[in-house]
Each structure stands twice: as structure tokens, then as C-alpha cells.
Amino acid sequence: MRITPDSVIxxxxxxxxxxxxxxxxxxxMLALVLxxxxxxxxxxxEPPFPRWQTAAEVIVSAIRGQMRxxxxxxxxxxxxxxxxxxxxxxxxxxxxxxxxxxxPTGSLSTxxxxxxxxxxxxxxxxxxxxxxxxxxxxxLEPTPIMLPFNIIGELARTLALAIxxxxxxxSGSLVGALLLSLAPFIFPIIMNxxxxxxGTVQAYIFSILATVFIAAxxxxxxxxxxxxxxxxxx
Amino acid sequence: MDSATAIAIxxxxxxxxxxxxxxxxxxxxxxxALSTALSAIAQQPDAAPTIxxxxxxxxxxxxxxxxxxxxxxxxxxxxxxFWNFAIAHAG
Numbered sequence: 001m002r003i004t005p006d007s008v009i010x011x012x013x014x015x016x017x018x019x020x021x022x023x024x025x026x027x028x029m030l031a032l033v034l035x036x037x038x039x040x041x042x043x044x045x046e047p048p049f050p051r052w053q054t055a056a057e058v059i060v061s062a063i064r065g066q067m068r069x070x071x072x073x074x075x076x077x078x079x080x081x082x083x084x085x086x087x088x089x090x091x092x093x094x095x096x097x098x099x100x101x102x103x104p105t106g107s108l109s110t111x112x113x114x115x116x117x118x119x120x121x122x123x124x125x126x127x128x129x130x131x132x133x134x135x136x137x138x139x140l141e142p143t144p145i146m147l148p149f150n151i152i153g154e155l156a157r158t159l160a161l162a163i164x165x166x167x168x169x170x171s172g173s174l175v176g177a178l179l180l181s182l183a184p185f186i187f188p189i190i191m192n193x194x195x196x197x198x199g200t201v202q203a204y205i206f207s208i209l210a211t212v213f214i215a216a217x218x219x220x221x222x223x224x225x226x227x228x229x230x231x232x233x234x
Numbered sequence: 235m236d237s238a239t240a241i242a243i244x245x246x247x248x249x250x251x252x253x254x255x256x257x258x259x260x261x262x263x264x265x266x267a268l269s270t271a272l273s274a275i276a277q278q279p280d281a282a283p284t285i286x287x288x289x290x291x292x293x294x295x296x297x298x299x300x301x302x303x304x305x306x307x308x309x310x311x312x313x314x315x316f317w318n319f320a321i322a323h324a325g
Contacts, residue, residue: 003308003312003313066287069284069287070287160295160298163298163301163302163305164294164297164298164301166305167298167301167302167304167305168301170305170308171301171304171305171308174308201290201294202294204290205290205291205294208287208290208291209291209294212291
């Protein structure tokens with residue numbers, strides 16, 4: 001039985017293998033880029049708005065509102081990253097209603113890559129916001145004894161982020177495949193419906209957790225800023 | 235009993251134990267979190283969106299421990315590395 005779409009090799013040239021995961025990922029990325037280009041090339045400011053512009057505005061403002069509520073009051077620098085994560089994961093999970101489609105998030109390599117992006121983004125935004133020394137000092141809080149635990153926590157939450165998404169999506173499609181051989185008439189449809197719900201919730205949770213991590217990496221400075229406002233320019 | 239049979243028996247038995255024990259804890263925890271959130275929403279309906287969002291994120295964190303045991307179970311059943319090793323060295 002096939003667990004991940006990694007094992008389907010479409011084309012191989014020497015050591016390079018093009019498997020189904022990479023092909024589906026690139027297809028989704030291409031579709032998302034084309035749709036976004038098509039939407040944003042006809043933006044209008046006057047009332048006869050195109051329908052697609054309204055849909056895109058709803059998505060973007062909903063993501064922005066969620067980010068603001070969680071603890072990133074200034075959403076502009078982080079919106080592209082978080083919204084891209086959410087839209088990509090949600091699209092790749094929700095396309096599971098298409099026949100012969102296998103979600104690329106059901107492969108551990110895709111989710112590990114996404115979690116590594118979050119892992120890199122936290123120090124990137126943290127250092128950009130508060131400088132490298134102040135960011136590194138946040139590892140020594142509350143006491144320097146906590147340094148190894150902070151580092152382990154950083155690694156463990158990245159691992160948990162990857163395994164959670166992979167496990168949920170993979171188990172959804174696996175249960176669907178098992179039910180298809182046991183009771184093929186109605187039950188796979190219900191499980192597929194549940195899989196759509198799980199996919200949306202997991203996309204939401206992935207981006208929410210990324211927001212929470214980034215807010216924790218950025219946040220310690222923003223509380224101190226009102227007291228020492230001139231430190232920010234230096 | 236050759237080694238492949240022993241590996242199969244051990245894998246199947248431990249799969250049952252893993253998925254049973256590994257789901258008891260998260261189930262209890264999720265039930266407690268859900269009941270607490272429900273009574274909090276009943277006391278303060280205004281705070282329902284915040285409570286619901288925190289509940290969802292917390293449930294996902296709790297649930298990930300169950301997902302870990304599910305992943306290990308699925309690996310042991312469908313892609314058992316020890317079984318593959320024994321088969322490759324026996325044949």
C-alpha cells in the first residue's frame with residue numbers, strides 16, 4: 001500500500017527523480033501564481049469592482065484580521081509569508097475533491113519544507129525587527145539555564161509542525177483508501193467530506209502557529225519600545 | 235519461529251498497544267479542554283471567538299500526540315523497516 005505520493009516516480013534522469021509530490025506542488029504553485037496575477041492585474045478603486053477582486057480582498061482581510069487578533073498588530077511585513085502558507089496548504093488540501101489527485105501535503109518532505117520555512121522565518125523576522133543581539137538574548141530568558149530548553153523547544157515545535165500536517169492529511173487519504181476496499185459505496189464520501197474539514201482546519205492551524213511563533217520571536221521588543229523609543233533607530 | 239514471523243508478531247502487538255494507549259491521553263485531554271471551553275463560553279458569550287480560536291489551536295496541539303502514535307502505527311503496519319530488513323536478508 002502506498003503511503004505518500006513520493007513513491008510515484010513520473011520521470012527520472014540519473015539521480016534526479018521527479019515524483020508525484022513535486023509535480024503536484026509545482027502545478028498548484030503555477031495555478032496560484034496565474035490566478036493571483038490574473039486577479040491583481042485588473043484591480044480597480046472605483047465601485048464596479050470585479051468579482052475576483054472582492055474574493056481576494058475577503059481572503060486577505062480575513063487573514064490580516066486573524067493575525068492582528070493573535071498578536072501581530074503590524075501585519076504588513078508578515079502578511080505575504082503567512083498568507084502564502086495558508087493559501088498554499090488550503091489549496092493543496094481542498095483540491096482533494098478532484099479525482100486522481102493526491103495532496104502533496106500528505107508527503108513528509110513537503111510538510112518538512114514548509115516547517116523549515118517557518119523555522120527560518122522566526123529568526124529572520126526577529127533579527128530584522130530587534131537586531132541580532134537582542135534576538136539572541138531572548139534565548140537566555142527567563143534565565144540562562146533555560147538556554148538548552150529554548151533551543152530544544154524551537155526544534156521540537158518545528159518537528160511537531162511538520163508531523164502534524166503530514167499525519168492529518170496522510171491519515172485522511174489512507175482511511176479513505178482503506179474504506180474504499182471495505183465499504184466502497186457511501187462511507188468514503190463521508191470520510192472525504194471530513195478530510196476537507198480537516199484539511200481546512202489544518203491549514204488554519206499551520207498558519208496560526210506560524211503567526212504565533214513569529215509574534216513570539218518579534219514580540220519581546222515591541223513591549224519595550226515605548227520606554228526606549230530612540231533605540232529603534234540605532 | 236523465524237525472525238520475520240517474530241517481527242510481524244511484535245509489530246502487530248505493539249501497533250495495538252501504541253494506538254490504544256496513545257489515544258487515551260489525548261482523548262481525555264481534549265474532552266477536558268472542550269468541557270472547560272464550553273463552560274467558559276456559557277459564562278462569557280462575548281469572549282466566544284477568542285475562546286474558540288484558542289480552543290482550536292490547543293486541540294490541534296493536543297491532538298498531535300495522537301497523530302504521532304498514528305504515524306508510528308502506520309509505519310509499523312505498512313512500511314515496517316525491520317520487516318523489510320529481515321525479508322531482504324532472508325531471501
